[in-house]
Amino acid sequence: xxxxxxxxxTFIAYVEDLPxxxxxxxxxxxxRNYNIVSLTVGRTERPGTSRMTLVVEADExxxxxxxxxxxxxxxxxxxxxxxxxxxLLRELALVKVRADAGxxxxxxxxxxxxxxxxVDVGPEALVAEITGTSDKIEGLVDVLRPFGVxxxxxTGAVAMLRxxxxxxxxxxxxxxxxxxxxxxDVKAA
Amino acid sequence: xxxxxxxxxxxxxxxxxVREGVEVVFGYPGGAxxxxxxxxxxxxxxxxxxxxxxxxxxxxxxxxxxxxRVGVCLAxxxxxxxxxxxxxxxxxxxxxxxxxxxxxxxxxxxxxxxFQETDITGVTLPITKHNYLVTRVEDIAPTLRQAFYVAxxxxxxxxxxxxxxxxxxxxxxxxxxxxxxxxxxxxxDHTPRAEDLRRAVELxxxxxxxxxxxGHGVVxxxxxxLLRELAEKGDMPxxxxxxxxxxxxxxxxLSLGMMGMHGEAWVNQAIQEADLLVALGMRFDDRVTxxxxxxxxxxxKIHCELDPAEVHKNVRxxxxxxxxxxxxxxxxxxxxxxxxxxxxxxxxxxxxGASAVRDIQxxxxxxxxxxxxxxxxxxxxxxxxxxxxxDVGQHQMWEAQYYRHDFPRKLITSGGLGTxxxxxxxxxxxxxxxxxxxxxxxxxxxxxxxxxxxLSTAAQEGLKLHVAVINNGYLGMVRQWQQFFYxxxxxxxxMRSPDFVKLAEAHGLKGLRVTERExxxxxxxxxxxxxxxxxxxxxxxxxxxxYPMVPAGADLHDMIRRPSPLVxxxxx
Numbered sequence: 001x002x003x004x005x006x007x008x009x010t011f012i013a014y015v016e017d018l019p020x021x022x023x024x025x026x027x028x029x030x031x032r033n034y035n036i037v038s039l040t041v042g043r044t045e046r047p048g049t050s051r052m053t054l055v056v057e058a059d060e061x062x063x064x065x066x067x068x069x070x071x072x073x074x075x076x077x078x079x080x081x082x083x084x085x086x087x088l089l090r091e092l093a094l095v096k097v098r099a100d101a102g103x104x105x106x107x108x109x110x111x112x113x114x115x116x117x118x119v120d121v122g123p124e125a126l127v128a129e130i131t132g133t134s135d136k137i138e139g140l141v142d143v144l145r146p147f148g149v150x151x152x153x154x155t156g157a158v159a160m161l162r163x164x165x166x167x168x169x170x171x172x173x174x175x176x177x178x179x180x181x182x183x184x185d186v187k188a189a
Numbered sequence: 190x191x192x193x194x195x196x197x198x199x200x201x202x203x204x205x206x207v208r209e210g211v212e213v214v215f216g217y218p219g220g221a222x223x224x225x226x227x228x229x230x231x232x233x234x235x236x237x238x239x240x241x242x243x244x245x246x247x248x249x250x251x252x253x254x255x256x257x258r259v260g261v262c263l264a265x266x267x268x269x270x271x272x273x274x275x276x277x278x279x280x281x282x283x284x285x286x287x288x289x290x291x292x293x294x295x296x297x298x299x300x301x302x303x304f305q306e307t308d309i310t311g312v313t314l315p316i317t318k319h320n321y322l323v324t325r326v327e328d329i330a331p332t333l334r335q336a337f338y339v340a341x342x343x344x345x346x347x348x349x350x351x352x353x354x355x356x357x358x359x360x361x362x363x364x365x366x367x368x369x370x371x372x373x374x375x376x377x378d379h380t381p382r383a384e385d386l387r388r389a390v391e392l393x394x395x396x397x398x399x400x401x402x403x404g405h406g407v408v409x410x411x412x413x414x415l416l417r418e419l420a421e422k423g424d425m426p427x428x429x430x431x432x433x434x435x436x437x438x439x440x441x442x443l444s445l446g447m448m449g450m451h452g453e454a455w456v457n458q459a460i461q462e463a464d465l466l467v468a469l470g471m472r473f474d475d476r477v478t479x480x481x482x483x484x485x486x487x488x489x490k491i492h493c494e495l496d497p498a499e500v501h502k503n504v505r506x507x508x509x510x511x512x513x514x515x516x517x518x519x520x521x522x523x524x525x526x527x528x529x530x531x532x533x534x535x536x537x538x539x540x541x542g543a544s545a546v547r548d549i550q551x552x553x554x555x556x557x558x559x560x561x562x563x564x565x566x567x568x569x570x571x572x573x574x575x576x577x578x579x580d581v582g583q584h585q586m587w588e589a590q591y592y593r594h595d596f597p598r599k600l601i602t603s604g605g606l607g608t609x610x611x612x613x614x615x616x617x618x619x620x621x622x623x624x625x626x627x628x629x630x631x632x633x634x635x636x637x638x639x640x641x642x643x644l645s646t647a648a649q650e651g652l653k654l655h656v657a658v659i660n661n662g663y664l665g666m667v668r669q670w671q672q673f674f675y676x677x678x679x680x681x682x683x684m685r686s687p688d689f690v691k692l693a694e695a696h697g698l699k700g701l702r703v704t705e706r707e708x709x710x711x712x713x714x715x716x717x718x719x720x721x722x723x724x725x726x727x728x729x730x731x732x733x734x735x736y737p738m739v740p741a742g743a744d745l746h747d748m749i750r751r752p753s754p755l756v757x758x759x760x761x
Binding site for chain 2: 016031061074076078
């Protein structure tokens, strides 16, 4: 990789679970000329709220502006730059690697070293599932490459702060009124 | 209206606008917005029929700039909506509160490339503050409420609401929610931290050579009076951005005038020599700073700005005061020391004197008509009291240099986007917002031809406007760049125009032509006396340039100056 990962910044963003919100976030980053390394999005414990983990190439200044610009999106509820915080960063990958009767044992052993699970085995190939940091996934891929990596899929990183304490974001979100959609307003009225 | 209290979406749309205090909208009908147009007849809202939807957007923009209220425009789906795009982008870059309502094809057809279907929320995503697609009648009223709130709160901007035809046609018993709008992720208001305010006061008190910047935010916040107090208490000179002109009176002794690419030499020189910049409601645009590496090298910077994303964007601030300019000034004023800065002001005065000899107004009359003469005379004759709407190009800079604005919201111009064709429609909007104002449009021959069809709108609405066409037969600003930076190769800049006098007459309006300076006063008087809109075709010097000029990306103090025989003889 040509750009050292030290220029990668990780953000957690809580957003309203509404159509088009993902598009607004990616459009903003594209328009401001920031390169997205990975982006994951999924539902959270709060109904109506989605959570994104964004990894973006950016320096300190750019990171601050990204945060400020994300906040300008009406549907973005909370943003945290977790780059410097104690964070759990995890990614999932499925790696299909060539493995026949002759090499299967060796491939499975390597997978075990990396704590990857073998989730599918065929006569010619097997599929390993690995969860971990990007480095760990790349480490596994490196040792499997000589056997022949047929295909690979990665989810991109998800992040969570380590501390058991309630984060500022969660506190703010729990105090905030629920996300409003025009629909909610009508029902409430 | 149905007898059972139910209303169609179209009726709810207009009632929502009435509830927001909307009195006038600018628009153009078409298939997907026809239900709304049908219902319009039942509501006390004036509709101005434009000749092109771009005009509708600029009119809503001009209305908003002149009044400080939210401007509203209306268009149909597809081409109607896409024609709004330039006007929306213009409003976005200049932070103008605007609500654009577009019709959309029936919700059943969305995504099918139906007749006149465009994904206008997708198209306008990066050029609106926010936008909405409404497919159900229940959502119309609450969405419009949110749209107006988002458009006018915080840093204002355009909001687009796209409403499907079936949502306009469906009926329901309307529900009106008068509670404050709550949007959990939207935090438009910020307040500067006490510690930063304290540091700002320290820097201001200690500065020997401060320059205060008056940006558009000062005008938008109505903070002109507070700025004047700040300047007078600290004896600090004030420079303005293009959109800040009028936020601080040009005739005030502490006023420097416009800064940046076509700012007067002493203004940019003062910035380069300053030890403190107090930037209020502006965003250090590249047209203001020139080359960033050499920009105001000795100055600490206090940046007071409502939008946190603008702070440290182009220029790193020593103190960032994120919040409303008015509130920030109210907090700073009692804390700062009253003091004089006579030496600094004297230094600036001496720089002014050196520049004055290059000013075209002081050059001997050579019998030729310069645009600067027109601006200067217009300013003098109207006593600086007209509401001027300028277009984009050389004339825009000459207006900014020679029409001295003492009042806020009296100069309307497209600053950020630099949209040619803006002036005439924006002036129509401004005139409707402030019918008692004398409105002058200053426009080039190029920009005028982009939206000249709106003359017909002005005529139909019975508006009295004054159009000063600064006609030099070229796309003048581009020609000037070609002269300076492209070896004088005039590629696609000479422009033939119709007879503007006859064009005015064809619209049933008055037309006049001025070719000499002596004719300016009479023509302006005739235009003012005319009952209808009057177009004056000023045939000005064809290859004059705007001076001084900081070439794009050059050091702010590295200016191209007006060649002057006087200066050359006195310097040598």
